[in-house]
Amino acid sequence: MAEDGQRFGLSDAELAAHRTVFAGDAMEGQVAVISGGAGGIGRAVAWLYARMGARVVVTGRKQEKLDALVAALTEAGHAARGEVLDVRSRESVDAFWTRVWEAEGRVDTLVNSAGGQFPQAAIDFSPKGWDAVINTNLNGTWHMMQAAAQRWRDAGKGGNIVNIVVVTTHGLYGVAHTIAARSGVIGLSKSVAVEWAPLGIRVNCVAPGAIETEGWNVYTEAARATYPKTNPMMRVGSAWDIAEACGYLAAPSGGYVTGEVLTVDGGGQHWGETWTTGKPDYFRTEDKA
Ligand SMILES: CCCCCCCCC/C=C/C(=O)SCCNC(=O)CCNC(=O)[C@H](O)C(C)(C)COP(=O)(O)OP(=O)(O)OC[C@H]1O[C@@H](n2cnc3c(N)ncnc32)[C@H](O)[C@@H]1OP(=O)(O)O
């Protein structure tokens, strides 16, 4: 829980009404699976895909979060289902995909938004902490990707995958474990984009900058206060910014895009200060002039 108990990000009511550039039938008749679907970014993707006409299946570890989202989507007239799933368990992932395929008869898009990390200097990572982040973000994403691809291969019909990662191009202080995991996901995605193209499967990543969501609760107030300075636009992004990138990749607009990393960070990969644990004295150049 947050040190100050704050809530961050967009509510279901805001996501239901947010302006979108996408047509209401852009994913008509399709089924989308969204891991971490009741989190901040996954929830926005679920709302957008549902509003584009898809049936959505959202997963996560906490039943009550899933229930609340499914109730809100259903209330708004959308087709939605929630299933508890820890992506770190390969056995659970396989059983989930078998159930979904039986229930829905198809899946067209998988978005891997289950993930996260805790901020800590790398030199102090415990073996258990390292494993938790690698198993969630790299292995969990892989379990979902491979299980989906195997069903698509067996059905003789392709699909597409969108992996939510992190911008890995510069040294993000305090999250080296996640940079290792996400770099793995990016490399993996590019490789299987090639291997799985003959199966009709596209694989892409979306790399968000600082996006206001409930996930921010693991960071301190001081760290969060710096997030607008992570990019030249000097503001944070919203989960809807990421959802629309995922909409572009999943809809026919993304039909010729594979092996790509779409960075949605207000230009943060080119300029900005990123301190997940607060700015260490060593880097305070203003005091050293
Ligand atoms: C360019 C633009 C850029 C922009 C750059 C700025 C953006 C930065 C903001 C990024 C934001 C996000 O990604 S926010 C969105 C993502 N959401 C989150 O990160 C939410 C929090 N994360 C998670 O829940 C996780 O996924 C994860 C960390 C893997 C937790 O997995 P588990 O459920 O296994 O967690 P636990 O059982 O609690 O912990 C497992 C072990 O991990 C370690 N551990 C856990 N929390 C710890 C902590 N605070 N400090 C130390 N160690 C910790 C301990 O060893 C734990 O074991 P014990 O010692 O035995 O307990």
Ligand SMILES: NC(=O)C1=CN([C@@H]2O[C@H](COP(=O)(O)OP(=O)(O)OC[C@H]3O[C@@H](n4cnc5c(N)ncnc54)[C@H](OP(=O)(O)O)[C@@H]3O)[C@@H](O)[C@H]2O)C=CC1
């Ligand atoms: N917000 C931001 O600024 C940024 C976010 N990202 C990444 O985007 C993704 C989504 O983040 P965001 O929506 O902000 O964060 P949230 O914490 O709001 O959502 C992440 C969701 O992942 C689920 N989850 C975590 N671990 C597991 C697991 N082992 N199995 C299944 N589900 C799991 C959680 O659900 P439950 O607790 O129910 O399991 C949670 O709802 C993450 O990978 C995040 O690191 C990247 C860059 C910046």
